[in-house]
Amino acid sequence: MYGDVSNWDVSGVSNxxxxFQDLSLFNEDLRLWNTAAVTDMRGMFENAQSFNLPIGAWDTSAVMDMSRMFKGARAFDQPIDSWNTSAVTDMRGMFLDAHAFNQPVGSWDVSQ
Structure with missing residues (x-):
C-alpha cells in the first residue's frame, strides 16, 4: 500500500x-533512512522480535526519547555505538528483554 519501507522518505518525520511495535515478523532494511529530524523513538521496535538489520548509521542527534526502543526485540544485535545520544533524556527499558543484544554502548553520552 505504501511501497517498500526501505525507500520511504522519512526526512521530515519527528515522531x-x-x-514497528508488535510487528513480530518485521525485519526490513532501514539503513538508508534519514532520521536527522526524529526526536522520539520511544518503543519504535518494541516486540519487533525478528528485527535484526543494521541501523548504526542513523543520525540520532535530535532524539530525546529512546525508552523501550528495543524492548522485546529479541533478535536485535547490531552495532549502534556510533549513535549520538547527547540529547536523549529517557532510555528507560531501552533493551529490556532484548535477549540477543550484546553490543558496546559505553561511548554513548548519557549525561542528560
Missing part, C-alpha cells in the same frame, strides 16, 4: 514512537 517514530511505536512505529
Amino acid at each position: 517514530m514512537s511505536g512505529l
